Amino acid sequence: MSNGVASLRSELTLPDGVAYLNWASQGIIPNGSLDAMMSLLRLRGRTDVDIAEREFEGADRARSLAARLIGASAAEICLTTSTSVGLNIAAQAIPFKPADEVLLLDAEFPANVVPWRNLERRGVKVRTVSVAGGFPSPELLDAQVGPRTKAISVSFVQFHDGFRNDLAAIGSICRKRGIYFVVDAMQGLGVCPFRVKEIDAHFVATGGTKWLVSPYGTGFCYIRQDILDRINWLPAQGWLAFEYLGHDFSRIINVERRLMPGARRFEVGTLPWHDFAGFDASLKLLLEVGVEAIYAHVARLYDRLAEGLSTIDGVTVKSCLERPARSGILSFSVSDTAGLCEFLLSKGVFISHREGAIRVAIHGFNNEEDIDRLLAATESFGKAEG
Secondary structure (H helix, E strand, O other), X not given: OOOOHHHHXXXXXXXXXXXXXXXXXXOOOOHHHHHHHHHHHHHHOOOOOOOHHHHHHHHHHHHHHHHHHHOOOHHHEEEEOOHHHHHHHHHHHOOOOOOOEEEEEOOOOHHHOHHHHHHHHHOOEEEEEOOOOOOOOHHHHHHHOOOOEEEEEEEOEOOOOOOEOOHHHHHHHHHHHOOEEEEEOOOOEOOEOOOHHHHOOOEEEEEOXXXXXXXXXXXXXXXXXXXXXXXXXXXXXXXXXXXXXXXXXXXXXXXXOEEOOHHHHHOOOOOOHHHHHHHHHHHHHHHHHOHHHHHHHHHHHHHHHHHHHOOOOOOEEXXXXXXXXXXXXXXXXXXXXXXXHHHHHHOOEEOEEXXXXXXXXXXXXXXXXXXXXXXXXXXXXXXXXO
C-alpha cells in the first residue's frame, strides 16, 4: 500500500548513482507488479490449479482500473496489447467513405500515422497539419477542417518535446463540426491528469509500457458508449468477443452466442494474462497515490530542471514552457546534442535523444537528486566542450 508520492521510489529497484529520466521511452516496472506477474506465472507451472477464472477476473479488474484512470465506465474499455492496436480499432471502426479525410499534426509519433495511412487504399485522404516549427493549437486544426474531414487524431502529449495538447478545445471543435475525435494517450497518461468525459473524445488508445509502468503487451482502448451502439461491424473478430455461458466452457459448440456488451467485443483473442497481472498492480499503485499528486510533484521537478537549464550556457530549451502545455517531458539541445546524450548515459543519467534534442522525462518516481545529477552533468559537459 502506497503512502504517497514520496513512497513511489521505494517501489523500484534502482542501482545507486542512477538518475532514470527515460519514462517516455520505457517505464520501469515496480517490484509489486513484477511479483504479481511472477505469481501468476508460477501457478501456470502447476498441475493442481486451474487458474482460468483468476485470469478472467484479472482482465475484469484491468478494465475497471483503466476506466478509473481516465474517468470512464468499464463497459467503454477494451484491453489491447499496444497503442497501435487501439488506434487501428479507431481507424477501422470509423465509417470512412472514399474522399473522406483525417487530420493529423505533422509531428505525430508513427503509431498515430500508420493506421491512418493504411486507409489510403480505401480512398481516405490523410492530411497533415504543419506547425511550422512552433507548437500546435486548436485554432490551427480548426482552420484546416474541411467539408470531407471525418476525424482528427492527435496525441495527448507530443512524444519529442512534451507539448500537451488542449484536448478539451480540440474535442469542442470536433463536437461542433460533427467529426470523430481520436487521442493517442501513450505519452502522458499516468503522469498528467486525464478525464475523458471533459474532452469528449470518441476513442482513446494507450499502451502500458511507458508512464503506466507496465509490461509490454498491455494497453487499452476507450470507445465512447454512444458510438459503441452505432458501430455495426468489427474490424476483427475473435471467439472471446462473444458471450457463452459465463466462463463455463464445458459446452461451446452449437451454443447461442451474443456479442459481448460494450467495448469488450473488440478484444480479438486471448490476452497475455501474466502481463495484465502486472498492469493491474501498476495501475492500482498509480491510482492509490493519485495522478493529480504525481503531476504536482512532477511539476515541481520540472520547474527545478527548467530553472537550472536557464543558467547553463549553450542550452536551448525546445519545449513550450507555458504551464498549460507542460507535461512530464522537457527537451533541450546544445551544440553537440548527440555527444551530450552519450556523456549523460556514461554518468548514469538515462534520457533519450529525439529529433535533435535531449528528451528528459520526469515521473513521480523521480526526486530532486535526479534533476541535480542531470544539471551537473550537462554543465560539466559544456565546460569540457568550451
